[in-house]
Amino acid sequence: MDKKDGQKKSIYFRPGWARALDIMFRSLHIGVAGVMLGGVIFNQPLSDLHFWGRLTVVTGLGLVASELYQTRHWPYQGAGIMAMLHVGCVVLLHLWLQFAEQLLWAAMIIGATGSHMPRKYRHWSLLHRRVLE
Numbered sequence: 001m002d003k004k005d006g007q008k009k010s011i012y013f014r015p016g017w018a019r020a021l022d023i024m025f026r027s028l029h030i031g032v033a034g035v036m037l038g039g040v041i042f043n044q045p046l047s048d049l050h051f052w053g054r055l056t057v058v059t060g061l062g063l064v065a066s067e068l069y070q071t072r073h074w075p076y077q078g079a080g081i082m083a084m085l086h087v088g089c090v091v092l093l094h095l096w097l098q099f100a101e102q103l104l105w106a107a108m109i110i111g112a113t114g115s116h117m118p119r120k121y122r123h124w125s126l127l128h129r130r131v132l133e
């Protein structure tokens with residue numbers, strides 16, 4: 001607790017421009033990942049989807065950078081763990097292309113769940129065994 005104003009000090013640092021950048025990356029990531037999923041569902045040739053796959057990776061890396069900028073604890077918090085599971089589905093996609101649709105759906109569901117979990121789960125630290133404020 002901060003003795004001056006009675007407020008808890010947060011370990012998260014997020015200037016206004018960082019929130020705008022996060023929203024931009026998240027929106028682009030959802031959009032381009034949706035194109036990828038749609039392309040797979042409608043049996044588009046993989047060669048037509050390479051651009052969208054690369055753009056999905058770039059926007060995802062932007063999201064990871066944004067999260068790490070806010071807190072170094074993110075990788076072992078609930079949201080970071082969900083992001084790693086999300087990425088794991090994409091890695092498996094490259095190993096088992098025949099399950100591309102299912103793995104992209106799983107990645108989409110895990111990503112959305114991780115982004116919208118209640119704060120107590122998103123910020124729960126596997127390392128510290130508590131919610132980090």
